[in-house]
Amino acid sequence: MIPMIDIRNAEKTFVMHLQDGIRLPVVRNVSFHVAPGECVVLSGPSGAGKSSILKMIFGNYRCDGGTIGVRHNGDVVDIxxxxxxxxxxxxxxTIGYVSQFLRAVPRVAAIDVVAEPLLAAGVTREEARARAGALLKRLNIPERLWKLPPSTFSGGEQQRVNIARGFISDLPILLLDEPTASLDAANRAVVVELVAEKKRAGVAMVAIVHDDEVRHLIADRLVDVASFAAAAA
Amino acid sequence: MLDVTANSTAPGAGAGAAASDEPLLVAANLGKSYGRLAACRDVSFELYSGEVLAIVGESGSGKSTLLQILSGQLTPNTGSVSYRMRDGVTRDLATMDEAERRFLFRTDWGFVHQDPAMGLRMAVSAGANVGERLMAVGHNHYGKIRDTATSWLERVEISPERIDDAPRTYSGGMRQRLQIARNLVTEPRLVFMDEPTGGLDVSVQARLLDMMRTLVSELGLSAIVVTHDLAVARLLSHRVMVMQGGRVIETGLTDQVLDDPREPYTQLLVSSILPA
Known part of the structure; x- marks a missing residue:
């Protein structure tokens, strides 16, 4: 099986110029791959660089060495x-990303925040809104909130809007950073179901999950990030 | 400072969707000095169709000079700006005559000034401000021009009841929205913006930014936005160029440069944002 993500010897160091140029090595020799339909969970203590690895795959953090191969429209792109x-x-x-926190735009209604990735993919506004509404309903966001900007929502509600936004599109790769952190048991179960559906659709996923039960339910394989820890040189 | 960090909600829609492989605008080795003062040096980049590029940096970094050069209002001492015209032919701005440049400015380009009074005619009606650009490109049916003007006023959230009022009777935020309508009515492919949310209240900025973001992605516009406000860059742009002392010191995807800044000056800029 050709992997969707193939990371080899990726590394990342932060150089803090405002703190006398101190070098903070984050990860080194990061190597793993993810097949279609597989959910790889990154494990390791906090501060080990799990989120940094997700951000590097998404191209949000720059990668200082190695390669991050991603299958994109039939080719391999080195992020x-x-x-x-x-x-x-x-x-x-190709890649969707569910971050820990919703970074909302002022004034934009929750339903449009969720529908936006579909609009970007060329789906009509009506269909995008209908699918967004169905997903919000599944995640137990009451309909009376859909027209409001999520900045007014509680933390758990914001996270569910964020999850809906991440899961709505049909992208072949999904990165999940603590998708269940502030959710109650019922909504955690919905997220577990959504992940299972994505697997059946052949989506390759990399996730960070602290909840042992959720991790057990979604992980096909664990990758221990502690082994990539970059010792301060 | 607006608290609008929008990494996962950046306007990713436009870029690349209908992008041609040819850049829309190419800046090559641009330089401009005033006497011994170099306002900008060695600036090169390519802008593709549907892309929004933010140029950030503090006052005096050369970003406004650069915008003037890119939009053909200032002649550089070195380098060139090329633009792919609607007929697909890429032309060097320096080889165009004044009439050709003015035509480009009236049709295929827009320029949104920080001060709306610079981009509007303050004493004539809002409808005439919008209609004027249409007439300049040959529209002459009064009823149609008025209909188009009305629909653009609605699009920028100005009540059509105000169509016959002059912008001097408008609030700052309304004037800025009117300026945007005036620029977009001819369906330009490239819009230059100089501190578009500059002297506006924070609440007014948020509304304007949201509106601009929607218009840019719906119309598939390319834009070059000069701003000192990183929140504006984060919300509107795909890519960012950081300028310091007339040079481009860092460039990349907007969220990448803002979340993982490499250069000392960029780290300083990013760390100087006051939390709301």
Whole structure:
């Protein structure tokens, strides 16, 4: 099986110029792959660099060495060296990302926040809204909130809007950063179901999950990030 | 400062969707000095169709000079700006005559000034401000021009009842929205914006930004936005160029540069944002 994500010897160091140029090595020799329909969960203590690895795959953090191969429209794109335009294309057609926190735009209604990735993919506004509504309903966001901007929502509600936004499109790769962190048991179960559906659809996923029960339910394989820890040189 | 961090909600829609492989605008080795003062040096980049590029940096970094050069209002000492015209032919701005440049400015380009009074005629009606650009490209049916103007006013959230009022009777935010309508009515492919949310209240900025973001993605516009406000860059742009002392010191995807800044000056800019 050709992997959807193939990371080899990726590394990341932060250089903090405002703190006398101190170097903070984050990860080194990161190597793993993810097949279609597989959910790989990154494990390791907090601070080990799990979120940094997700951000590097998404092209949000730059990669200082190695390669991050991603299958995109039939080709392999190396995110570590791709041009900004290529990364935008990868984000439009290939990689979805559910971050820990919703970064909402003022004034935009929850339903439109969720529908936006579909609109970007060329789906009509009516259909996008209908699918967004169905997903919000599944995640137990009451209909009376749909027209409100999520900045007014509780933390758990915001996270569910964020999850809906991440799961709505049909992208072949999904990155999940603590998708169940502030959810109650009922909504955690919905997320587990959504992940299972994505697997059946052949989506390759990389997730960070602290909840042991959820991890047990969604992980096909664990990758221990502690082994990638970059010792301070 | 607006608290609008929108990494996962950046306007990713436009870029690349209908992008041609040929860049829309190419800047090559641009330089401009005023006497011994170099306002900008060695600036090169390519802008593709549907892309929004933010140029950030503090006052005096050369970003406004650069915008003037890119939009053909200032002649560089070195380098060139080329633009792919609607007929697909890429032309060097320096080889165009004044009439050709003015035509480009009236049709295929827009320029949104920080001060709406610079981009509007303050004493004539809002409808005439919008209609004027249509007439300049040959529209002459009064009823149609008025209908188009009305629909553009609605699009920028100005009540059509105000169509016969002059912009000097408008609030700052309304004037800025009117300026945007005036620029977009001819369906330009490229819009230059100089601190578009500059002297506006924060609440007014948020509304304007949201509106601009929607218009840019719906119309598939390309834009070059000069701003000192990183929140504006985050919300509107796909890519960012950081300028300091007339040079481009860092460039990349907007969320990448803002979340993982590499250069000392960029780290300083990013860390200087006051939390709301």
């Amino acid at each position: 570590a060296t791709a041009e900004p335009r290529e990364i935008l294309g990868v984000r439009r057609d």
